[in-house]
Amino acid sequence: MAKVKINDTEIEVPNGTNMIEAAKLAGEEIPHYCYHPHLSIAGNCRMCLVETTTPRGPVLEIACNMQARDGLAIRTDTAQVLHMRKSVMEFLLVNHPLDCPICDQSGECRLQDYYMEHGQYDSRGLDPKVGKNKRQDIGDLIVLDAERCVQCSRCERFGDEVTGTGELRLMNRGDHTEIGMFPGDRLSHNYQGNLADICPVGALTNKDFRFQRRVWYLKETASVCTGCATGCNIQVCHQEGEVFRYLPRRNDQVNKSWMCDMGRLSYQEIAGLKRILKASVDGKAVEPDVATGEIATRIRAAGAAGVGFVLGTRATNEANWALLQMVRANVPGARIFVVEGNDGGQAAQGDTLLLSGDRNPNTAGARLLARHDGNVGDRLALLAALPELKLLVVLEDDVLGRLGAALPPVVFFGAFKNATAQAAAIVVPTAHPVEQDGSYINRQDRVQRVRRAVNPVGESAPAYVVVDRLGARLGKAPGTQMVAAAFNGMARAVERMRGLEFKGLGAEGRLLAPEAVTAVPGAEAST
Amino acid sequence: MALPxxxxxxxxxxxxxxxxxxxxxxxxxxxxxxxxxxxxxxxxIEYPDMRKPMAARYRGAHRLTTRPDGKVKCVACMCCPTICPAKCITIIAGEAADDPAEKFPIEFDIDMLRCIFCGFCVEACPKDAIRMDTKIYEINAYTRQDMVHNKSYMINLMDGLKPEAEDVYRAHPEQAPAGYTFDEKPVA
Incomplete structure (x- = not known):
């Protein structure tokens, strides 16, 4: 540990901590463009200059390339530092086009923020500004405006260090320096959206979000991406019940600061055509209550031996727990299954960065509850049991596609019209992950929370509420309508979840307790 | 108790x-x-035929200004709906394919029933795209929907009113706005 002094605050940080991060811990914001916690140090924007004391007197140094060591003292508030920031701002803005009115970055632009904080000078420019190419289409998701660039080289380093594709390069010299790509080259990887996120100005902007909304209108809700088993932490940006974009949220243990484009664009399906809006019985739209009553009737008719239940690898832990409790209380003897695999039955490709080949957000959670119950069958058990089943109750998953075998009449609780939903006799709509509170367990066995950002569409309700209503019809509701109570009840019962609290999951989630040694290790290797 | x-x-x-x-x-x-x-x-004054000269700073109905090529100056930066205290401005932005301005308003509606004529939108506009210098105070319609002024209405606002207003201005040149130019038509 090293004791460092930032202005008048003394704090202890690990040796070698970056001084921008150390200052942040001390409550002091050091302005910067090129520094990024998950990229290498470039030190070319000069915005983070701070004053240190040396034997030859006070000297300005860049904080991003300064590592904490015992006795290091910096000042961020001297006249020299403030003058330097102002001068750097003036220099960076010499050729800036000032097209904030049409720039999507306005509102979250470092140039705007730091000009108001540290700039506020009168222009001394006499020569015409150097013009560069605007509105360059360089990828499926990215628009480049070379004029707005401040040459921080974050995007270049991202291409070199994170994706390893290295398309973007700084070219030319002096004030003609611009970011660009080789002729004929085009961004084609699955992580383009991050370029728009890390660009501190409006040079790289997201084509999907282009001119959609001004960012200052958007409200942000911390949540988790449900596109695959990685569970990248995200901010859901929404206004008046409509979601406009997902942004990655920093979590050094899961996704650092990144997320893939597939997950980023998955917000489109929230209000997409594939959502189930109405409950239906045998193809006829009915009230959800009527459908629930009909389900109860058919479960009773099928009897405990004739009905099977399938936990969802796409459902929240609370929904799976609710179903488990509901079945054990009301239909004792009924069989429960978990069918792993991807919807549609196709194997999906993962990558080494974030994307997992398992496209279900909660495979680990469903597996955990199955093991806790001890009497849950897998895919083969379901295939063997199919002839005896007269009714199959499915939570979220596309069991039909995953099994590839004809199913008995199906009751489907889910948000999306997949193959199983289309073949189902009774369908009850459930909420999308951004429309409900709940928790998922990712491939590292990390329990992470989703939070309700917008209201559920149509007649949908969170799955744990829907299952609770069904339990009430069958005789005994599992009492899972309150999500925190459902989670805490589950955490008390399930051994590996002991000690977890819904409120205590925090922004970064909590790891499950390690598996008991006797258990068979079946979890996917975490990266 | 009231006193006498x-x-x-x-x-x-x-x-x-x-x-x-x-x-x-x-x-x-x-x-x-x-x-x-x-x-x-x-x-x-004989009102419909004669008008009181309005002060130069009078805030009348909004109009949208245009560039020399006839396109609307507005770039849908959303400054006016952001500052608007009555939340009466609705803009839907779109991308202009061949225009260096890149962004333009597909729709620009002002609900005149909600507008409080504070003039903040004019103050906030970085492009001088919206003005309230029309001196028009007769804003009326038969339906609520017609009280929502849309983009084309606000662009053509002055054009539609010019001949009618001009007769008044010819008769009473002192009532014309500062810098008002008459068409070359000789007075009959």
Whole structure:
């Protein structure tokens, strides 16, 4: 540990901590463009200059390339530092086009923020500004405006260090320096959206979000991406019940600061055509209550031996727990299954960065509850049991596609019209992950929370509420309508979840307790 | 409990009602004669045919300004709906394919029933795209929907009103806005 002094605050940080991060811990914001916690140090924007004391007197140094060591003292508030920031701002803005009115970055632009904080000078420019190419289409998701660039080289380093594709390069010299790509080259990887996120100005902007909304209108809700088993932490940006974009949220243990484009664009399906809006019985739209009553009737008719239940690898832990409790209380003897695999039955490709080949957000959670119950069958058990089943109750998953075998009449609780939903006799709509509170367990066995950002569409309700209503019809509701109570009840019962609290999951989630040694290790290797 | 107002003690000529009536008639007649002799003293204007000259800073109905090529100046930066305290401005932005301005308003609606004519939108506009210098104060319609002024209405606002207003301005040049130019048509 090293004791460092930032202005008048003394704090202890690990040796070698970056001084921008150390200052942040001390409550002091050091302005910067090129520094990024998950990229290498470039030190070319000069915005983070701070004053240190040396034997030859006070000297300005860049904080991003300064590592904490015992006795290091910096000042961020001297006249020299403030003058330097102002001068750097003036220099960076010499050729800036000032097209904030049409720039999507306005509102979250470092140039705007730091000009108001540290700039506020009168222009001394006499020569015409150097013009560069605007509105360059360089990828499926990215628009480049070379004029707005401040040459921080974050995007270049991202291409070199994170994706390893290295398309973007700084070219030319002096004030003609611009970011660009080789002729004929085009961004084609699955992580383009991050370029728009890390660009501190409006040079790289997201084509999907282009001119959609001004960012200052958007409200942000911390949540988790449900596109695959990685569970990248995200901010859901929404206004008046409509979601406009997902942004990655920093979590050094899961996704650092990144997320893939597939997950980023998955917000489109929230209000997409594939959502189930109405409950239906045998193809006829009915009230959800009527459908629930009909389900109860058919479960009773099928009897405990004739009905099977399938936990969802796409459902929240609370929904799976609710179903488990509901079945054990009301239909004792009924069989429960978990069918792993991807919807549609196709194997999906993962990558080494974030994307997992398992496209279900909660495979680990469903597996955990199955093991806790001890009497849950897998895919083969379901295939063997199919002839005896007269009714199959499915939570979220596309069991039909995953099994590839004809199913008995199906009751489907889910948000999306997949193959199983289309073949189902009774369908009850459930909420999308951004429309409900709940928790998922990712491939590292990390329990992470989703939070309700917008209201559920149509007649949908969170799955744990829907299952609770069904339990009430069958005789005994599992009492899972309150999500925190459902989670805490589950955490008390399930051994590996002991000690977890819904409120205590925090922004970064909590790891499950390690598996008991006797258990068979079946979890996917975490990266 | 209400107190009785103290009454003024009337003098003898005042208490004789007829004297005061005659004094009032004299005052009225003196104004009639003065007005007939000097018609510029008229306090009343014949409203639909004549207009009061509005102050240069008067905030009337909004108009959208255009560039020399006829396209609207607005780039849908959303500054005006952001500052608007009545939340009466709705803009839907779109991308202009061949225009260096890149962004333009597909729709630009102002709900005049909600507008409080504070002029903040004009202050906030970085492009001088919205102005309230029309001096139009007769904003009316038969339906609520018609009270929502849309983009084309606000672009053409002055054009539609020019001939009608111009007759008034020809008759009373002092009422025309500063810098108002008449068409080359000779006065009949």
């Amino acid at each position: 107002a103290p009454r003024k003690k009337l003098s003898t000529p005042e208490s004789v009602y007829l004297v005061e009536v005659i004094k009032g008639m004299f005052l009225t007649m003196s104004h009639v004669i003065k007005n007939i002799l000097d018609q510029d003293r008229f306090r009343t």
